[in-house]
Amino acid sequence: MSDDVEPQAPPRKPVRRLDARSLRGLAHPLRMSILEALALDGPATATGLSGRLGENTGTVSWHLRHLAQHGFIEEETGRGTKRERWWRVVEETKVLETSEFHDDPHTKGALSVYMHELVQQYFSRVTHYLNESWDDAWHGAGTISDWRDLRMTPVQLTALNAELMAVIARHAPEPGEEPEPGALPVIVQIQSFPRKERGEG
Template identity: 40%
Template sequence: MDRTSITPEPHQLRALAHPVRLRMLGMLRVDGPATATSLATRLGLNSGATSYHLRQLAQHGFVVDDEERGNGRERWWRAAHTSTRTAGGPAGTEAGDSADAFLQAAVVVYSEWLQQAVEEGPLLPEPWRDATSFNDWIHRLTPAAARHLMRTVGEMMEAVEDDEDDPRARSVVVQVHVFPRPGQEYDAQERHP
């Protein structure tokens, strides 16, 4: 599959700032097209709720009808892009507030994935147990160095080729978070240079 991404406008990002919508979009991106009913079953929701969230995602350009599927009675949906990139913005602006709301929802989903991965760890085949890694590093960096780090990691991830032909290959989640360690203090000059 060709990799495509969307950098949403603030109003689009705000529509995505909902954990159920993020989960649904992730499922469509990773597992492929689905109906509202099949997503409802997987998410433990009713199909009316998933239909509503799918329409919201469609209205804002994240999902589209999968016209190759369905028989007129079933509406199939697919992700419009393989990834979402956020631009953010200054605190107190529409762009900044939308990005913050999106990140709050994303953290919920990321945390759920981490928890589920740990819970399922004992069930993994040994090669996958050995390949699984949970690490953290703390460095003292300037904002410019932190941005450079993220660009470098992003370039490395973009260079990774999916292995579609090997039956042993599985979807692997790589979460990368770069942020100042919480609880630190900043002087006025740092906040408003």
């Protein structure tokens, strides 16, 4: 009988399904910008975020507390002072089922704000990439592509998205895994949706 212990795989991020209260708490342009900044660039203070986002420090502080109340961010303990707190994103995978809120008059407005701001963030990331200076290796590695000759049923589109997500997951680092030398943060944006056909005339 062996005493060897099978090594356990590092835990994955917990999954959080956004409910109506969470959606209303997040659906604000500045709060979404704050959350994106913390997610992309790591912990920051209200002062640092206000300079980056061009907003008043007091306003940013208020929205930081609001995000914390809804569990999207948390204070980084052991860092900062009572007057200058550091905030970080709660590590979790957020899942939003938009179909759950389309017909709810109490959340329809929040859903609209959230989706609009989310698409605006996607657009801004691509614009920043195009406006920045990169060497030939990184220019050749990036891509902005689209395919317009696909025709699918809802079941087929769902299957396509699942396959794309699985490919991304295979390239995602394990928790605690060190990146290779020269590696930079990479954003992959997947946008797949049906288009209503327009008739002639």
